[in-house]
Amino acid sequence: xxxxxxxxxxxxxxxxxxxxxxxxxxxxxxxxxxxxxxxxxxxxxxxxxxxxxxxxxxxxxxxxxxxxxxxxxxxxxxxxxxxxxxxxxxxxxxxxxxxxxxxxxxxxxxxxxxxxxxxxxxxxxxxxxxxxxxxxxxxxxxxxxxxxxxxxxxxxxxxxxxxxxxxxxxxxxxxxxxxxxxxxxxxxxxxxxxxxxxxxxxxxxxxxxxxxxxxxxxxxxxxxxxxxxxxxxxxxxxxxxxxxxxxxxxxxxxxxxxxxxxxxxxxxxxxxxxxxxxxxxxxxxxxxxxxxxxxxxxxxxxxxxxxxxxxxxxxxxxxxxxxx
Numbered sequence: 001x002x003x004x005x006x007x008x009x010x011x012x013x014x015x016x017x018x019x020x021x022x023x024x025x026x027x028x029x030x031x032x033x034x035x036x037x038x039x040x041x042x043x044x045x046x047x048x049x050x051x052x053x054x055x056x057x058x059x060x061x062x063x064x065x066x067x068x069x070x071x072x073x074x075x076x077x078x079x080x081x082x083x084x085x086x087x088x089x090x091x092x093x094x095x096x097x098x099x100x101x102x103x104x105x106x107x108x109x110x111x112x113x114x115x116x117x118x119x120x121x122x123x124x125x126x127x128x129x130x131x132x133x134x135x136x137x138x139x140x141x142x143x144x145x146x147x148x149x150x151x152x153x154x155x156x157x158x159x160x161x162x163x164x165x166x167x168x169x170x171x172x173x174x175x176x177x178x179x180x181x182x183x184x185x186x187x188x189x190x191x192x193x194x195x196x197x198x199x200x201x202x203x204x205x206x207x208x209x210x211x212x213x214x215x216x217x218x219x220x221x222x223x224x225x226x227x228x229x230x231x232x233x234x235x236x237x238x239x240x241x242x243x244x245x246x247x248x249x250x251x252x253x254x255x256x257x258x259x260x261x262x263x264x265x266x267x268x269x270x271x272x273x274x275x276x277x278x279x280x281x282x283x284x285x286x287x288x289x290x291x292x293x294x295x296x297x298x299x300x301x302x303x304x305x306x307x308x309x310x311x312x313x314x315x316x317x318x319x320x321x322x323x324x
Contacts, residue, residue: 014048015324017276018283022310022318030283032260034274034324036295037206041269045294047324050202053186054275057257058086059205060198061144062212062224063180067173069220073151080227081234082143086256088237089118089127089138096234097142104150111146112163113139113193120237141193143234148195165196174198180208180221192258206273209265213253225253225265241285241305245292248301260284270295282308283320290322 013031020028033048043050065084069075075083079100087093101107116139118124127138136142145162148169152159161167165188173196178185181204191197200208215221228235232246235255242254251267260276262284272291276283289306310318 014277017047017274017287017324018320018322020310020318020320023312024318029323030260030276030278030280030287030320032274032276032287033202034287034291035203035206035272036291037203037210037269037271039269041207041210043203046203050206050273053199053201054205054261055187055189055191055197055199055257055259056205056263056273057191057197057259057261058141059255059257059261059263059273060177061085061255062221062228062253063177063208064144064173064195065147065224066180066212066220067169067176068147068151069223070176071151071155071169071172073147073154075147075150075227076223077227078231078234079147080224081231083147084224084228084255085143085235086119086140087143087234088120088240089123089140090120090237093143093234093237094137097137097146100143100146100150104153106146106149106153106159108135108137110149110159111136111139111142113137113142113145115139120239122239123237139193141191141195144195145193163194163196170196176220177208180211181205182207182211202273202275205261205263206265206271209253209255209263209273210269210271213251213265213267214269228255229253241288244301244304249297249299256281256284262288264288264292266295266297286320286322290324294324 016029017032018030035050036045038044061084113136115134119140177198181200183204185198187199189197212221212225232243236242245254254264259279263273265271308320309316
C-alpha cells in the first residue's frame, strides 16, 4: 500500500466540539458529531458525521417507554416519566419504583439491573451515610426495568428473560426505534443496565425526538413526551440539566445518555442530537448550551447548563467551553 492509499484509509478525526482551558492555556479537546434540525425536520447545521451510527444509550429511553405502552401497559404521569428515566436515585425515585413493582406483584428481587449507587453525587453521599450498600433498585435504569417487568406480567411474557434481544418486548422496542428514527437499526449491543441497545445515527435520533413532540395526542409517543415534560424531575432528578431544561423551556423534550449523548426536541419540532467521542460528560453542558443557542433558545437556563468551570486549589481558574 502506498502512503497515499494509507492516508486515504485513515478516517479524518471528528471535529472539536469543546476545549478545556485552564489558566488561559488550552490543555485538552473533546471531539464529536452534532446535528441541528429546523422546525420542518431538515438539517440546519451539522458537525462531523451525524449519519454515522452511535449507541444513543439512555437517549433511547423514550422509544423504549413508547414500546411498553404499545405493548398494552397502562402508565401515565410520574410512572410513565420514570419508565423513560435515568433517575438520580433520590428517595422519591426509589419509592415510586417500589410502588410500580408492587402494583404488579413484583419486588426488587425481580430487577436485573446491576447493583449500583445513586447516580446523583449528593444522593449517593446521603445513601451511603445512611448505611446502605449498592442495590439493583438504586441503579438509574430501575424505573425502566420495573415498567418492562410490569408489561411482561400484563401480557404473560417471561419475566426472567426480559433482557433477551429475542424477548417480545425487546423486538417491539427495535421496531419503535427504527420507526421514530426513520432509519433501520444499524447494530445491536448491550447497555450498561443489561438491556438491548439499538444503534442509529444522530440525525435519526434527533428525528425520533422531533417525532415524539409532534406526535398525535393520545399516541404512545406523545404520551411519553407529555409525561416526561410534565414530570422532568422523575426523568432525571432535582439537580440535573434535563430537568432544568424541560422545566424552564416549555414544551421541550430532553434526554441525555451515557458516553455523552444528548437529544433534545423543542415544541415546534426543532431538534438536536450530539455525541462527544470520548464520552466525557463534563463537556456535555457547554456543547448542549451552544447547540440550544444556535437553535434560537433564549432562556437563562441555557447559561446555567453551559457553565462548566475548572478549579485549581478550590478557585475557578478556567472552563470547558464549546468551540462552534
